[in-house]
Amino acid sequence: MTDEVLGIFKAISDEVVPQAEILRDLDAKIGDGDLGITITRGMEAVMSVSRDLQGTPASNQLARSGMAFNRAAASTFGVLFATAMMRGGAVVKDREDVGAADIAAIGRAALQGLMDRGKAKIGDKTLLDALSPAIEAFDEAHTSGKSLKEATDAAVDACQAGTTATIEMQSRVSRAGWLGERSIGVQDPGATAVLFMLQAAQSWVNANT
Amino acid sequence: MTDEVLGIFKAISDEVVPQAEILRDLDAKIGDGDLGITITRGMEAVMSVSRDLQGTPASNQLARSGMAFNRAAASTFGVLFATAMMRGGAVVKDREDVGAADIAAIGRAALQGLMDRGKAKIGDKTLLDALSPAIEAFDEAHTSGKSLKEATDAAVDACQAGTTATIEMQSRVSRAGWLGERSIGVQDPGATAVLFMLQAAQSWVNANT
Amino acid sequence: MAMRKIINDPELVEDQTIAGILKAFPDYLKRIDGSTRALIRADAPVAGKVGIATGGGSGHLPLFLGYVGKGLATGACVGNVFSSPSSDDMLDVTKAIDGGAGVLYLYGNYSGDTMNFDMASEMAEVEGITVKTTLGRDDVTSAPIAEINRRRGVAGIVFGFKIAGAAAEEGRDLDAVHSVAEKAIFNTRSMGVALSGTTIPAAGIPGFSVAEGQMELGMGIHGEPGVEVSPLLTADEIAGKMLDRILPDLPFSSGDTAAVLVNSLGATAPEELYILFNKAEEILRDRGIKIHRTLVGEYATSMEMAGASISICKLVDDDMVKLLDAPAYSPLLTQHFGR
Amino acid sequence: MAMRKIINDPELVEDQTIAGILKAFPDYLKRIDGSTRALIRADAPVAGKVGIATGGGSGHLPLFLGYVGKGLATGACVGNVFSSPSSDDMLDVTKAIDGGAGVLYLYGNYSGDTMNFDMASEMAEVEGITVKTTLGRDDVTSAPIAEINRRRGVAGIVFGFKIAGAAAEEGRDLDAVHSVAEKAIFNTRSMGVALSGTTIPAAGIPGFSVAEGQMELGMGIHGEPGVEVSPLLTADEIAGKMLDRILPDLPFSSGDTAAVLVNSLGATAPEELYILFNKAEEILRDRGIKIHRTLVGEYATSMEMAGASISICKLVDDDMVKLLDAPAYSPLLTQHFGR
Ligand SMILES: Nc1ncnc2c1ncn2[C@@H]1O[C@H](COP(=O)(O)OP(=O)(O)O)[C@@H](O)[C@H]1O
Ligand SMILES: Nc1ncnc2c1ncn2[C@@H]1O[C@H](COP(=O)(O)OP(=O)(O)O)[C@@H](O)[C@H]1O
Ligand SMILES: [Mg+2]
Ligand SMILES: [Mg+2]
Ligand SMILES: [Mg+2]
């Protein structure tokens, strides 16, 4: 893996930014409505550091891109994105030979980072509820010998299910938590953003493997 | 004259307060729109001191009523009303035998008081343009032997003409003065208030002489 | 538009405001017996010192009551919202603050106020109190320079309070206090813009309004007409238009030293004032005018009106600088923390 | 509703605001090299003294930048309007204000802020700077008392700045400063009402709104949901509703001494705040609660939002009283006159 990480970020920028309005609307319902602009400004920043990161180790590409995102669009989502990228990247620190076999470990470290940072639990109606099942599904598929493409498809399916499941959940943390029961009935915006990002990664896998 | 002054104030209260909206609208056009409420609150205050003034000299009734008006509704109109009443009253200070023969002198002293206080000239588009011709007409009618009723009618006619003439004038003083040419075309609210007051006095004369 | 105000009975707005102020700052301010519309410094009258009285309509806080304080005015009275106080209240204030050295009347040039203050000063003379008067008349858009005495007073009067107040605090006599007040007012020029109107509580309807998406350049603080209605301009354009009228008027010239006040009319946020000042400072710097001191915030408002004004005071001599820099305290301007 | 703001490019609101503040008060505040979103005291770092860093979204002036000053916070950074500053900016502030005695983070409990400040504190520890954190969490309507740590911070944080700032100024160590900050925050309770929404400049559309003739009780300063939507109540009713929730929450009891802050969210005029305080004072007096000090004005706003909040801080010991009464100065709170 040399610049695959940057390729995936490019795919996310291309596919998720056009869906920013959907994220804005969900966040306006149970948050403060800034998630659309956060994704737009954050990915713009990721794209603009991308060229300088070419040829550097994947760990560096992940960490620097995450930091660029949060610097441009600091927010709950921004700092969580940065944390995930830094903690995920640390798993493969300075290694040149990062490949599909590392993805589950990177994902789990990222997830742990998110939980450390956000102190939320699975079921609290956050992006954890989208990401956690995706990582598990990927890991299971991959360890049982499935291809990268198949494992990615499994991850996206699980992510979709996890995201949908947030609709019925009551938020217990952060901004949506202040809504109490009124948070039930709306799909979590952060989970939705994670789903869109994984779908973009899936497109990249389909196009490049 | 014992409580005639109070009777006239009562007539003014009865007849002018219901026309407050007209004064408000004129003042809103070339002033700040408070003249309606000024007249309402001011005359209310005059009425409420009226009982205490019964049987006191006309000079005292005039001065105290004017002061009550301005205390309740301080403003350009309020302080001019108070000044006119105090200065007019001073002409017949403590006299018990005030009558129709004193009216022109009282009016002239009031007018001089207004000019001292407001430093405006005839033609500046103020209430002076309504009051000054009225006093002159009254004086002329009275000195040429006309009855109180006839002299009052002459005064009101002159006042009406003077008030109408303010429409074409450009204001040179106070709030309307800041409008410059844009003050032309609107009848002066203060002049209109004076006209309404004299018309009320005329009703009183018609009913009581 | 319905009223969006936190009030009780509209007729009680003025009295309950004053009651709240007195309860909030009992160490600094006191009532005059029998008057619900007047406030004086807790230590007034100060024997041997000139008293400074001000006043005007309610609805302009911190004007006028907020300028009663050490190194500022000694007493103030207010009328109904946007209406003059009565000459009786003014006389009460005058008597309550006279420490034997006379009283300066310092207030804005509106006919209701001037006639009532003039009447009060005549009554005060009868009571043996010497009164002198200085009128705030800083709004450059309200009359041409040739008729400067017809101009209305807006936020620029703040420099008058500060400079005359410091002179009175120092113990200067009435003539001297009057003369620095005149100097401060004469050297101050202001211009405002309005982005919305305001609603007078007792009327319940907008006293005046500015159309959506429009602004009025030069509109006065009670909705007095401005010089131009225009679509909403940028902050930089507004600063430019204001200084284009303010600077030539005195004029302010290269090498001058000045104090600058960027004032919110109420609803306009501090952020916007600083953005406005950011440009004003650049313009003044380009013209070679040195800023000695900057004030930014709510100094003279019209309730919830959106808009702002810039006032510039030329500091023509060292005495003015010294008086401007002297300590001053009012709990409505700087009530924040202990001192 | 169109935007009624005096700005230039909506994307430049934050940077131009800070530029204006720095130009207005160069004697008191300075930039950190390379950061357009941070300000520190001109004399920072103060060797041997604890630094206090704060921050949060732009659009709340005088929060946060306005609390940088002597006896208050040492540095602050802001994000976009209503958005967190980044951990990088926070780290820059932390490094710039550390005088060797460590740094207290004191800011409001919003997840974007907490996560970014936490990240900054981890980075600061790597740089050898000890950091402790106190979160403003005074809004009683945002979560039940059992979940007090989920509550959001609103204007009550002002008491935290004042009390912790005085302790740092005195030279107390980080543990001691942190402990009085916690004590101040723990003993402070607030509640707000909103009468209108506000427009985020970069979005150009109302961030949230309140229907004409309605008010939202307990709405947060970014439009977070309140506890009840009701027709516009009177000032007395509002004061009653607020104190009915605030007083039992801590609880405040007869014989307690407290400081009171009546805060405008922006468009609400000082007159209204004093009318609100007039009733609040009566209720507190009836309950036997002694008011030691009152603050009334704009302390934490949401741009041009109409609304107000009341915060009450129980002064539980003489040390708190002493720290609250200690001198403090920020040019955005008390920029008025020379000192
Ligand atoms: N403590 C938390 N842990 C993990 N994810 C969280 C947490 N709090 C919020 N989130 C996620 O962040 C999303 C909101 O992000 P964002 O709009 O940036 O928040 P804010 O605007 O409140 O800073 C939520 O939809 C949720 O998925
Ligand atoms: N200098 C003056 N001398 C005489 N009358 C004046 C003067 N200025 C204004 N007026 C009169 O006062 C009227 C306005 O009164 P009022 O509404 O009380 O004024 P304001 O609201 O500006 O205090 C004007 O219509 C005019 O007739
Ligand atoms: Mg959000
Ligand atoms: Mg009028
Ligand atoms: Mg008026």
Ligand SMILES: [Mg+2]
């Ligand atoms: Mg946000």
